[in-house]
Amino acid sequence: KQFYQEKIEKLKRGDELQAGVIKLVKVYIAMKRKLSVGDKMAGRHGNKGVIAKIVPEEDMPFLPDGTPVEIVLNPLGVPSRMNIGQLLETHLGWAGKVLGLHFSSPVFDGAREEQIKDLLRQADARLREQGLPPMVNVMGKTILYDGLTGEPFDEPVTVGYIYMMKLLHLVDDKIHARAxxxxxxxxxxxxxxxxxxxxxxxxxxxxxxxxxxxxxxxxxxxxxxxxxxxxxxxxxxxxxxxxxxxxxxxxxxxxxxxxxxxxxxxxxxxxxxxxxx
Incomplete structure (x- = not known):
């Protein structure tokens, strides 16, 4: 008991000061940092990566109704790492947004492919009922338009809603030079x-x-x-x-x-x- 009491007392006292130091004052400052090129972000499926480019909103690819996308991910990050969950999350996110629903998709008992397709069909039907243009098809893809030229891209693109998190690996902390x-x-x-x-x-x-x-x-x-x-x-x-x-x-x-x-x-x-x- 005495041993643990000493440890607790040491924690309460805080840092052991160096010889000759009477008092040590520590000041912690919180900062807000805007995202910049080189900062690291990640989704919920190990799909991490660094920001390659930040462009004005009007230059981003946009949906048929004119809504610009917020982030563009490289499709080459899917087959090599085989984390298909990020695509399924994208589809479910789109269906949930249109239908006004929240989904719980546990790790080993998540939504099945047919369930996701059915929800996308329901989302498509909901948009048609409201007289809005159908956008994302049953495969979760839509035609995107180039924000610079206004021309449609050659192939349909997967579009939806996902969680993206900012990691602590910020480029301002990593920049370094040596002679x-x-x-x-x-x-x-x-x-x-x-x-x-x-x-x-x-x-x-x-x-x-x-x-x-x-x-x-x-x-x-x-x-x-x-x-x-x-x-x-x-x-x-x-x-x-x-x-x-x-x-x-x-x-x-x-x-x-x-x-x-x-x-x-x-x-x-x-x-x-x-x-x-």
């Missing part, structure tokens, strides 16, 4: 992350992209002088200062680490330079 900063002691590569004042990771897929473009010199620079070629880092700096732009890359430190690993496995591996051949 010269800390390096990892083992690999000699720049550290990762904004908190460590690290570099931007250039991963496998990014390397493949530059290979596909044939950008050999850019790739060479990224994988040597801008990363873990210790000697090359110094040489390129000296060259820039002296106005000499002939750069010869050295051996990346990560290759040396790999060799040490193999030698640790009792494999006799040595690097032969061009001169030794």
């Amino acid at each position: 010269i900063g800390p390096y990892s002691l083992i690999t000699q590569q720049p550290l990762g992350g904004k908190a460590q004042f690290g570099g931007q990771r250039f991963g496998e897929m990014e390397v493949w992209a530059l290979e596909a473009y044939g950008a050999a010199y850019t790739l060479q620079e990224l994988l040597t002088a801008k990363s873990d070629d210790v000697a090359g880092r110094s040489r390129i700096y000296e060259g820039i200062v002296n106005g000499n732009y002939d750069f010869e890359p050295g051996v990346p430190e990560s290759f040396s680490v790999l060799m040490r690993e193999l030698q640790g496995l009792c494999l006799d591996v040595e690097l032969l330079t061009g001169k030794e051949e």
Whole structure:
């Protein structure tokens, strides 16, 4: 009991102050942030993504009755992740809006395909009864019109109502730049992350992209002088200062680490330079 009492007392007291600090004042400020390009949003089906573009309302695609859509999602995000729930939610949302109903669709006992189709039929019939133009068909699609030209798009588009949530990954908090900063002691590569004042990771897929473009010199620079070629880092700096732009890359430190690993496995591996051949 005494042990837990001490813990509770510690929580009540708050932070343990550093030596020499008499009083610590913390001020928390709440901010309102408008959505901007690069902010992250997500639906209820793991369908997360970043905002690619924000356009004026009059430039958004619009329905046959002139109503502009509020958000456009990339259809390529559906087949690869196989989260079809987002489409069903879109259809149910449309039917619920037209019919004035709220639906509860539990995870393992949600609305069936036929039920959704039936509700879309009812929604279509309701609009016709009210003398309004029919918009979304039984498949949950409608013809959208380009907000810039006013021309209809070639194919019908799925339209409806969904929940979209703003995530905490805001671009204003993520923006980061680095010149010269800390390096990892083992690999000699720049550290990762904004908190460590690290570099931007250039991963496998990014390397493949530059290979596909044939950008050999850019790739060479990224994988040597801008990363873990210790000697090359110094040489390129000296060259820039002296106005000499002939750069010869050295051996990346990560290759040396790999060799040490193999030698640790009792494999006799040595690097032969061009001169030794």
